[in-house]
Amino acid sequence: MTASAMNSNCGGRDHGAIHVERAVIDWTRRIFGFPEGTSGLLTSGTSQSTIIALAAARIHALGRDVRANGLRDAPDHVAYASSGAHSANQKALELLGHGAQAVRRIPATGTNGGMDLAKLRAQLASDRAAGKRPFCVIGTIGSVDTGACDDLDALADLCAQEGLWLHVDGAFGCWARIADHPWRDLARGIERADSLAFDFHKWMYVQYDCGAVLIRHGDAHRAAFAMRPDYLEGQEDGLGGGDPWYCDYGIELSRGFRALRVWSCLRAYGLDRLARKISDNCRQAARMAALVETADELELGAPVVLNVCCFRYAPKDVDAGRQDMLNRQLATRLQLGGEVVFSTTKLGGRTFLRAAIVNHRTRDQDIDRAIAAVREACGALGRQ
Numbered sequence: 001m002t003a004s005a006m007n008s009n010c011g012g013r014d015h016g017a018i019h020v021e022r023a024v025i026d027w028t029r030r031i032f033g034f035p036e037g038t039s040g041l042l043t044s045g046t047s048q049s050t051i052i053a054l055a056a057a058r059i060h061a062l063g064r065d066v067r068a069n070g071l072r073d074a075p076d077h078v079a080y081a082s083s084g085a086h087s088a089n090q091k092a093l094e095l096l097g098h099g100a101q102a103v104r105r106i107p108a109t110g111t112n113g114g115m116d117l118a119k120l121r122a123q124l125a126s127d128r129a130a131g132k133r134p135f136c137v138i139g140t141i142g143s144v145d146t147g148a149c150d151d152l153d154a155l156a157d158l159c160a161q162e163g164l165w166l167h168v169d170g171a172f173g174c175w176a177r178i179a180d181h182p183w184r185d186l187a188r189g190i191e192r193a194d195s196l197a198f199d200f201h202k203w204m205y206v207q208y209d210c211g212a213v214l215i216r217h218g219d220a221h222r223a224a225f226a227m228r229p230d231y232l233e234g235q236e237d238g239l240g241g242g243d244p245w246y247c248d249y250g251i252e253l254s255r256g257f258r259a260l261r262v263w264s265c266l267r268a269y270g271l272d273r274l275a276r277k278i279s280d281n282c283r284q285a286a287r288m289a290a291l292v293e294t295a296d297e298l299e300l301g302a303p304v305v306l307n308v309c310c311f312r313y314a315p316k317d318v319d320a321g322r323q324d325m326l327n328r329q330l331a332t333r334l335q336l337g338g339e340v341v342f343s344t345t346k347l348g349g350r351t352f353l354r355a356a357i358v359n360h361r362t363r364d365q366d367i368d369r370a371i372a373a374v375r376e377a378c379g380a381l382g383r384q
């Protein structure tokens with residue numbers, strides 16, 4: 001409410017709201033272990049952050065001429081991501097003009113549902129042999145479907161050897177870095193990324209919309225976006241003073257005071273309390289998986305590594321195609337019933353119910369009730 005009433009424009013110039021955004025970015029930079037000189041920007045979410053990060057990665061690989069010439073000199077640039085990577089990554093490469101074909105999808109059959117590194121290496125080698133120009137690996141921590149995590153340390157090693165930019169999609173999962181063990185270990189290596197896209201509006205419980213991007217190479221970030229028309233010329237002092245101006249680091253010129261929401265959340269609750277809630281959400285997902293495993297008629301879709309639990313109603317005497325239909329019906333019935341709401345997703349082509357637990361109010365009893373409600377609804381469907 002305060003941010004709306006103040007109605008600040010955080011595109012640039014020198015005023016209080018800009019200083020709050022700088023403080024928030026510096027705070028996140030330190031949390032994720034990025035060095036000084038890292039640049040950052042608050043965004044509408046990970047989708048926008050990804051476009052910004054990959055634009056910086058491209059400038060880093062191709063040089064500044066890409067802004068004048070477009071992709072004329074770069075028809076063969078390719079990026080690599082897990083088969084479980086979010087659609088936002090492909091969308092960003094499409095919007096940047098590389099096309100969906102520029103994304104190589106690597107099977108997610110490694111530890112914690114991460115990319116198979118041997119397959120990644122093989123794809124890189126065959127692309128190089130075919131004259132393609134790899135420029136970026138996109139690591140995921142916390143895939144949207146199952147919470148799967150790439151081995152970021154191993155990806156950072158590989159990117160260092162191969163001269164590639166490591167971008168990390170950490171939308172919600174990056175916050176594992178502040179959680180208890182064992183979840184914290186999933187984020188190991190995140191501090192070695194060249195860029196990180198993430199949200200405050202998922203797992204940091206900040207109101208929509210609010211995400212951010214951090215970029216280790218502040219110069220590449222600025223080179224990808226800076227463009228000052230005459231009326232925005234900087235000054236030594238006064239309203240036109242100060243640096244950075246956020247319009248030089250992203251798509252938007254005029255932009256609101258998102259930073260106040262993050263800053264207030266941190267001031268009000270403190271990092272430790274937020275971290276405890278994040279760990280609780282992971283425990284709750286594990287609790288849900290344990291309950292699923294005690295139910296004969298339910299089947300877990302993937303091991304629970306973070307805060308996402310996928311499972312399905314899988315009555316033994318029913319074929320898989322009909323099971324899919326039953327699970328779609330189950331999701332709708334539960335949603336309309338209003339006691340518990342699951343989304344659905346597909347794993348291996350089959351329909352699963354999906355719970356991504358990112359609510360600070362969720363308690364263990366809610367998990368127990370949710371599964372009880374599912375089992376009741378399964379019983380009702382089975383009797384139809």
Ligand SMILES: *Cc1c(COP(=O)(O)O)cnc(C)c1O
Nearest residue numbers: 045046047086088142143144171
């Ligand atoms: C939600 C999500 C995104 C997209 O983020 P928005 O904030 O919705 O734009 C990207 N990647 C992952 C892994 C996500 O969970």
